[in-house]
Amino acid sequence: MRIGELAERAGVSVRALRYYEEQGLLHAERSGSGQRRYAAPAVERVRLIQMLYAAGLTSRTIAELLPCVDAGVSTPESRARLASERDRIDGQIAELTRTRDRLDEVIRSTYRTDNGCVHRAA
Amino acid sequence: MRIGELAERAGVSVRALRYYEEQGLLHAERSGSGQRRYAAPAVERVRLIQMLYAAGLTSRTIAELLPCVDAGVSTPESRARLASERDRIDGQIAELTRTRDRLDEVIRSTYRTDNGCVHRAA
DNA sequence: CTAGGACCTGACGTTGACGTCAGAGGCAAG
């Protein structure tokens, strides 16, 4: 498929796909005239890349880890990196959970006062 | 206390504190000569601000929600905003959990191959 | 064959939360 179709099917912009290629995250075959051609699995790959970006990984880190996903192999260094990112995400989940609970507190305390009176609506 | 002490106790930079004031997130009394003076509770407030930044809220959103935390009151609009941010964080937690599980998969599959052989270490 | 999308390669613009630097003033110690 061409870049426009991949962009739509993966839910990202054409610009983003070119950027991923520039960062070494996404390879593309080229047609005779130089247009990028992608195989079907590229859709899933782009979604994975998006997941990792959303988890706070940088292009460089993703570029270091994707080969592990592709080849299914890892060096001691990449294993350490994978584990480190995993733990960072775990910590992020924990902090987000605390933040959510804090927001819930705020919601409860502003929606209902200490003496049980619901606040006026404006 | 002065800005340097608050920065150290809250674990942020002096620049960040000035930025928070500029964004209307953190008020400071001023000494005769114009230096900022903070009361003790400012430490907790700064930590809260950091929590919200870490959860992906922008300065503007935080500025809209902090009055609810301060006064303990909320309008229908701010309640909607609070709930919306809470739900967004919930979604973020869910996605991060999927990402972490995906990384765990990768770690398992690269550390141990299908046929049960542990990969060579280099 | 031609109109008009889709695509190409640069290259500069954007945004948010600060970092950093310049130049000037404030403050406790010796």
Next chain:
DNA sequence: CTTGCCTCTGACGTCAACGTCAGGTCCTAG
């Protein structure tokens, strides 16, 4: 009174993941 650290305002720099524009090419429908 001076030394040295802290603080002030103002303003430009940074970084990452793209957005956007310019100028040109490709390709398919009619």
